Amino acid sequence: MERAVFVLNEVFGFAHPEIARILDRSPTAVRQLATRARRHVHARRPRHRPEADLHARVTERFAAAALGGDLRTLLELLAPDVTLRTDGGGKGPAVSLHPVHGRDRVAAVFMAAARALPVVGVDLLHRRVAGDPGVLVFADGGPLAVVVVDLTSEGDRIAGVHSATNPDKLPGITRPAASRRASRPGCGP
Template identity: 55%
Template sequence: MPDIPEDPTTGPSGHPQAPDPAGPVPARDATRVFAGYRELLFSIVYNLLGNVADTEDVLQDTWLSWAARHRDPAAGEIENRRAYLVRIAVNHALARQSAIRRRRETYVGPWLPEPLVSGDPPDPAEPALRAESVSMALLVVLETLTPLERAVFVLHEVFGYAHPEIAGILGRTPAAVRQLSHRAREHVHARRPRYQADPRVQRQATERFLAAALGGDLDALLRILAPDVTMWTDGGGKARASVLRPVQGRDRVARMIVGVTSRAPEELEVRYRTVNGDPSAVLFADDSPFAVMVIDLTPDGEQVRGIYTVTNPDKLSRVPDGAEPPAAAEPPSEDPGGQAP
C-alpha cells in the first residue's frame, strides 16, 4: 500500500478527509474535526476488533478523550489532528483487547467477525472507507495475530502508514515495529497468499455455490468445493444448526451443507450484497436476515476453499434489507462534551 499522502485533505486510498492544519482546535470546531475523521477511525478500529459494537464503543471513548483535550486550557497545540485521533483510537482499541478475548473464550462455537453488509453494487452514499474493509477471510486470519501484530499489520498493510508513524502511534521504536510487521506479514501470507479475486468471478461462484447448496445437489457441491475446503458457521449458540467447530474437507463440508439446508426455512430469499468488500449473499426468511454467507476462492477462481456463514442474530441486527436506501447520518452535535458524532 502507498504511504499516507502528504495532503492533509486526502486520507488513505485518496478519500476526502477534513482539513488538518497544525495548531489548536477551537472548541466549536472539535466536533467538526472528529466527524471528518470518523469513518477512517471506524475502519481502522473495526479491522482491529471485528465487531461493530466494540468499534462504536472505542469511537465513543476516542471522542471523549478528544473533547476533554479541547476543554483543557493548558493543552498544547496538536501538530497533526489525524495522527492524534488515530493514536487515541488505536490505543483505546488495544486496551479493550483483553476484555474481548475473555468474552470470546466463552463464545459458543466458531467466532467470526460481524459482517459489514452493503448493497451490490455498493450504494454511492455509503462511507467509502467502511466499504473497503478487509475481507472476511483475512479478518479470520488476523484473529491469529497478537494485538500488537494485528495493529501494525492493519496500519501498514491496509492503510499504508509508514513504520515510523506506527511507532509514534503505538509508543514503540521503529525497529520494534518493523520486526512486528515482518512477523505479522509472514504469518498472514503463510495462511492466506495475497491475491484478489475478480468481483465478477466471485459473484458467479457465489451463485453457483448457493444453487448447489440450496438445491441439495451433492454432486455439484463436490465439484465446486476444493479438497481442503473449510467451513466456519458462527451461530453463537443462538441459531439453529450451530456448529461447534469448523468443518474441514470436501466430503464432510458438502454433506453438512446438504443436511443443514434440508432443515432450513422453505421460503429463503437470496439477496446478493457486498460483505466486507466482497460480492456475497444474504439469506432472508420472512424479510428478516437469516444468514450472511461469504465464500473464499482458490487463486484460480475455480473452487471454493473457505465458507464463512454468520447466523448469530446478534451479528445480523445491522444487516440492511435493501428495501429502503440507508438513512442519512444525523448531523453531529455542536457540543464537544456530548455524545460522539
C-alpha cells in the same frame, strides 16, 4: 471478542465507540481487538485475489447450490480441502464451534441446512461483505446468515466458507423489498 468486533465493524459498520458500549469494553481495547481481527482474517485469506466477477459468479453458484440442495454442483465448487467456519454464538443455526474440514463433510452440512430451511420464504441478497462478494440469507422475512467464500488460487473452487448466523450479530441487516428469491427444488410461485 475479535470476531464480534470484526463483524460489528466490518460487516455492520458500527464505530469503535459503539462497539465498546455493546461489548462493555473500552474504545482502546476495541480498536486493538479490531486490529488483531483484521490481521487474523487477512492471514487466513489467500494471497491471490481472484477477479471480482469470477468470485461473484462462484459465490452465486455456491449459494444457489447450497440452499437448493444441489449436491452435484456443490461438490464441483468445493475444493477437496475446503474449510467451513461458522459463527452462531450458540444461538444461530451454526454447526459447530470448530471448523468443518473436507469437501464431503462441508457438503453434508449444507445439504442438512437446505433440508432444514422452509420450502418458501427464503431470499438471497448478493452484496459485498468485508470487501468480498457475499450472500445475505433471509428466512421468514428476517436475516438468517451472512456467507462469504474464499477461492483457491486458481479461482475455480471454494477453499473456505465463512458463515455468521448469530442473531445478535445480524440485527442491522434488512431485506429490501426487491431482493432475489432463492430457487429451491419444489418451491412454488
